[in-house]
Amino acid sequence: MNSTNRGANRLVILLFGLLALALGAGAIALGLVAGARDAFDTGASSAIGTLGSFSAETGVAATSLSVLWIVALAALAVVVVLLVVFIQRQGRGHHGRVLESEPDADGRTLIDSGFAESALSEALADSPEIVSSHVSTYRVKKTPVLKISATARRGVSPAVVVEVVERAVRALDELLGIRVPVLIQISGGLSTRVAKASRLQ
Amino acid sequence: MTYDAPYKRLLRRESHSPRSTLAIVLAIVGIVACLYAATEIVLHLLGVAPLLAAPADIAAAIASISSVETWLLVVAGAVVALIGLWLVIVAIAPGRRARHRLVTERSAVVVDDEVIASALARTASRAALVSPDGVRASVSRRSAVVTMTPRSGQPIDRAAAAEAVQRELDESGLAPTLRSRTTIEKRGVVGA
Numbered sequence: 202m203n204s205t206n207r208g209a210n211r212l213v214i215l216l217f218g219l220l221a222l223a224l225g226a227g228a229i230a231l232g233l234v235a236g237a238r239d240a241f242d243t244g245a246s247s248a249i250g251t252l253g254s255f256s257a258e259t260g261v262a263a264t265s266l267s268v269l270w271i272v273a274l275a276a277l278a279v280v281v282v283l284l285v286v287f288i289q290r291q292g293r294g295h296h297g298r299v300l301e302s303e304p305d306a307d308g309r310t311l312i313d314s315g316f317a318e319s320a321l322s323e324a325l326a327d328s329p330e331i332v333s334s335h336v337s338t339y340r341v342k343k344t345p346v347l348k349i350s351a352t353a354r355r356g357v358s359p360a361v362v363v364e365v366v367e368r369a370v371r372a373l374d375e376l377l378g379i380r381v382p383v384l385i386q387i388s389g390g391l392s393t394r395v396a397k398a399s400r401l402q
Numbered sequence: 403m404t405y406d407a408p409y410k411r412l413l414r415r416e417s418h419s420p421r422s423t424l425a426i427v428l429a430i431v432g433i434v435a436c437l438y439a440a441t442e443i444v445l446h447l448l449g450v451a452p453l454l455a456a457p458a459d460i461a462a463a464i465a466s467i468s469s470v471e472t473w474l475l476v477v478a479g480a481v482v483a484l485i486g487l488w489l490v491i492v493a494i495a496p497g498r499r500a501r502h503r504l505v506t507e508r509s510a511v512v513v514d515d516e517v518i519a520s521a522l523a524r525t526a527s528r529a530a531l532v533s534p535d536g537v538r539a540s541v542s543r544r545s546a547v548v549t550m551t552p553r554s555g556q557p558i559d560r561a562a563a564a565e566a567v568q569r570e571l572d573e574s575g576l577a578p579t580l581r582s583r584t585t586i587e588k589r590g591v592v593g594a
Contacts (some may be wrong), residue, residue: 205420205422207415207418207420207421209425210420210421210422210424210425211421211425211493211494212493213425213428213429214421214424214425214428214489214492214493215489215490215493215494217428217431217432217486217489218485218486218487218488218489218490218491218492218493219486219490220486221482221483221485221486221489222482222483222486222487222489222490223486224479224482224483224486225478225479225480225481225482225483225484225485225486226479226483227479228467228475228476228478228479228482228483229475229476229479229480229483230479231467231468231475231479232472232473232475232476232479233472233476238468241467241468242465242466242468245464245465245466246465248465249461249462249465252461270443270446270447273439273443274440274443274444277436277437277439277440277443278440280432280436281433281436281437281440284429284430284432284433284436285429285433287425287429288426288429288430291422291425291426292422341408341411341412342407342408342411344408346408346412353517353520353521355520355524356520356521356523356524356534357517357520357521357524358521358524358525358570358574359504359511359513359517359518359521359574359576360573360574362517363504363506363509363511366509367506367508367509370508370509371508380508382408382409382412382509382510383508383509383510384409384412384413384416384509384510384511384512385509385510385511385512386416386511386512387511387512387513387514387517388514388516388517389514389516389517389520
């Protein structure tokens with residue numbers, strides 16, 4: 202429902218997975234394959250040697266600072282910033298309006314999503330079929346969409362919940378004069394298991 | 403006016419896991435690791451004592467890792483590789499949630515399997531006149547299983563329950579479609 206980039210989520214998981222897989226496989230190879238161990242030892246010591254001489258050669262004038270350190274710090278900073286942005290991007294997409302009409306000769310109509318949300322919540326609050334409900338508005342492909350999460354009472358058929366919610370939605374349609382796309386999410390969860398089965402049907 | 407295209411997208415997103423929690427946890431691990439490395443570098447540049455180990459010592463430790471005992475290397479490698487394999491699988495697997503979809507004339511609907519199961523249990527209990535506590539139901543992607551425990555000595559009308567359950571599923575319009583199996587426990591319970 203939100204605008205989380207799921208491809209990016211999977212990419213991050215995949216990259217970490219491949220990294221761990223490569224490190225693990227490398228460690229196993231070092232332990233079990235004799236050739237790998239020798240190759241690693243020579244490779245590692247020559248790499249450290251190269252790094253050491255390179256850092257000595259690239260010292261910034263009049264200091265003991267090597268350019269290498271600066272480069273390393275910059276790279277780390279870039280990675281940190283990317284990851285922070287990645288986390289920040291999660292779960293966005295809430296929207297404040299259910300209707301934003303194009304301006305015409307008579308003016309422009311805007312309807313706050315709070316209006317639709319509280320109208321629906323209010324309408325659903327007294328339904329015996331629903332333990333609790335929550336309404337929020339998201340923007341999906343530039344269209345506002347109402348998401349109605351309803352927790353069904355134990356044993357109530359999803360069809361009945363849909364019927365109850367849609368009755369409230371149709372009343373809202375009537376009120377607004379437009380039909381906002383609606384997603385209904387019917388969940389069970391702890392409160393369904395704990396709630397008493399309603400005897401009134 | 404219908405919204406078939408946005409509904410399709412919505413339902414697909416709602417019935418698959420976004421993998422957000424795991425991705426965020428990994429990102430935080432990455433951030434902490436980077437910040438630690440940066441801290442050690444800065445401390446080294448300032449000539450202050452390192453938190454755990456100076457960058458050069460860390461590099462030397464990694465370079466001489468093959469001197470660690472073989473079994474330790476292999477076990478640690480196996481653990482890390484398994485975690486990596488699991489992450490790769492999680493990244494690639496579809497990650498379906500235990501939910502079913504439904505499109506009505508007005509709205510798009512996602513229903514937790516748990517809710518469907520609970521409704522089927524009640525339908526079966528009504529049709530077969532069994533106490534609601536004597537019925538268990540579970541719903542997976544393609545099938546629903548309803549199990550009834552009879553009160554000792556009282557036979558259960560299995561056919562009636564099975565028919566009522568299947569009719570409810572047929573009328574529900576849930577996708578993917580569900581096939582039901584209604585069974586009765588061989589052993590009854592006294593006074594259930």
